[in-house]
Amino acid sequence: MKEILAHLVAGQTLSEQQAIFAFEQIMSGHAEPAQIGAFAALLTFRKPTIDELTGAARAMRRHVVSVEAPQGAIDTCGAGGTGSRLFNVSTTAAIIAAACGVAVAKHGNRAITSRSGSADVLQALGVGVQADTAFQQRCLREAGLCFCYAPQHHPAMARVAQIRQSLGFATIFNLMGPLTNPAGVRRQVAGVPRTNLVEQFLHVLMRLGTVRAMVVCGTDPQDGHLCELTISGPTRIGEFSGHTARIYQFTPEDAGLQESSLEPCRVNSAEESAVLIQSVLTGRTGPPRDMTLLNSAAALWAGGRVDSLRAGIPIAAEAIDSGKASGVLEKLIAISGEKHSEC
Numbered sequence: 001m002k003e004i005l006a007h008l009v010a011g012q013t014l015s016e017q018q019a020i021f022a023f024e025q026i027m028s029g030h031a032e033p034a035q036i037g038a039f040a041a042l043l044t045f046r047k048p049t050i051d052e053l054t055g056a057a058r059a060m061r062r063h064v065v066s067v068e069a070p071q072g073a074i075d076t077c078g079a080g081g082t083g084s085r086l087f088n089v090s091t092t093a094a095i096i097a098a099a100c101g102v103a104v105a106k107h108g109n110r111a112i113t114s115r116s117g118s119a120d121v122l123q124a125l126g127v128g129v130q131a132d133t134a135f136q137q138r139c140l141r142e143a144g145l146c147f148c149y150a151p152q153h154h155p156a157m158a159r160v161a162q163i164r165q166s167l168g169f170a171t172i173f174n175l176m177g178p179l180t181n182p183a184g185v186r187r188q189v190a191g192v193p194r195t196n197l198v199e200q201f202l203h204v205l206m207r208l209g210t211v212r213a214m215v216v217c218g219t220d221p222q223d224g225h226l227c228e229l230t231i232s233g234p235t236r237i238g239e240f241s242g243h244t245a246r247i248y249q250f251t252p253e254d255a256g257l258q259e260s261s262l263e264p265c266r267v268n269s270a271e272e273s274a275v276l277i278q279s280v281l282t283g284r285t286g287p288p289r290d291m292t293l294l295n296s297a298a299a300l301w302a303g304g305r306v307d308s309l310r311a312g313i314p315i316a317a318e319a320i321d322s323g324k325a326s327g328v329l330e331k332l333i334a335i336s337g338e339k340h341s342e343c
Contacts, residue, residue, distance in 0.1 A: 001025050001035045008042040019055025027063045027156040037163050040171040048172045053204045056172060057179035063156040067133045067148060069140055069183035073103040074302045076295070077118075077178045078191025078227030081170045084114045085266040087273040087288060088121040089228045090191065092280060093295040096316050098144035099324035100296075102303030105140065105183035109150040111270070119149055120270035121277065125329065128336035135335075143331040153182035179204060186211040189298045191227025193217070195236045199247050202238035206245065213240045214298050220262055229294045229309075231287060232262045255294055255310045260287045281326045293317055 004022045007014065014022065022039060025031040031039070043052065074097065076090040094106045108118030119129045128135070129149050139146035151157070157173070164173055170193075178190035178201070186209055192201050194217060201215045215238040218230030229235045231252040238247050252259050264287045267273045280292050296319075297312025306312040319325045 001031050001039070005035060005038055005042070008039070008046075011046075013046075013049050014052050014055065016051040016055040016058070019052045020059045023056045023059030024062075026160060027059060029156075029159055033163055036160055037167060040160075040163070040167060040173065044169065044171045048175070050200055050203050050207070052172070053175065053179065053200070054207045056176060057204065057208060060154065060156075060176055060180045061184075063154065064180060064182050065133065065153045065155065066184065067105065067136050067146070067153070067182050069105045069137075069146075069185065070103045072187065072303065073105050073140075073183055073185050074299060075105055075107050075178070075181045075183070075185045075188040075190075076299050076302075077107040077181065077188070079175050079178055079193055079197075080114060080117075080191075080227060081174050081193040082114070082223070082225055082227055084223060084226060085268070086114075086223075086226065086228065086262065086291075087265055087267045087276040088116055088118055089265075089291050089295050090189070091118045091121055092277050092292045093189075093299045094145060095277075095281070095328050096292065096296040096319050096325045097299035097303060099319040099328045100300055100303075100305060100315055101144070102300060102305060103140060104145045104299070105136075105148055105181060105185055106145065107148045107150060107153075107177060107181045109177070115267055116270040116273040118147070121273045122147055122332075124270040124274035125277065126333040126336065127329075131336075139332060139335055142335060143328050145328055145332065148182045150177065154180065179208065187302045187304070188213055189295070189302050190215045191217065193225055193227055195219070195225065198236045198238040202240055202245060202247070206240055210240060211242055212302050212304060214238070214302055216298065223262070228291070229298055230262065231257055231260050231290045231294060233259070250309065252290070252294065255297065255313055257290050257294060257313070260290065262287060262291070264288055265291055281320060281329060283321055289320070292320075
């Protein structure tokens, strides 16, 4: 680690193998706290490269507590770090994608910079979030969706938790969520907090063996960057469909949606987010529904159900209006209740 740090202090970047070595030292407990803090700060100051992100992800994947998922399963995990006040859009999109027959292994955590993390809102909805892999696999079989609570699947990250909290700023560790899904999904929608990360993340996912991926960063007049596709302005998208990759700008009008303010989508707590999700799943119209439809369409694209975002909108709408999406959530809550009674 001293050699790695000296390399970084000299202004040099790490190769993928050097990044793997450094993260292996951190994950295995061989790196000292001061070394971990310096490593995180140096990479943050300079911004991680594709090689560094790829190496970090490979090392973390070696230490993950894995869960089995069907071939073709997707994830809708975002990197976070934007301080968003939006309701949990990607979690809602995961529910709708599952209702459309796409298996979803949703990776997530509690809120760090946002008002409501995916674990927080699912718990507020009545879903058990701290469950073992057998329970998660049952959820996948019976509801088409499971939640992979990050701290349970990445126990080695406990070694850096206090250090990250002490630093007080986002580091390379904050970017690892979309790159380290416990089910090893090869299809996903990944939200990133800066537009310059879109192309970078897409190349990392391609190196890691992704089959189909959409990396997104929305732009909002009030909140700036968002880890979602947005109806309030343009979204920068990086797309890989197995053979070709492209980077482009997308507007809500491109999907047949009206550009709208996100004010009705903002919440102050997980409980408020849960209420808003339930209103969307029971058919309430307005900007929260449109945000959900757009991001659900991306999930359907990742799952191979549609070839364009525009084509996914009516399929996602039908899943809501038919009650299928509410049924997925109800099933998750029911399974959680059965698990609780067993305990």
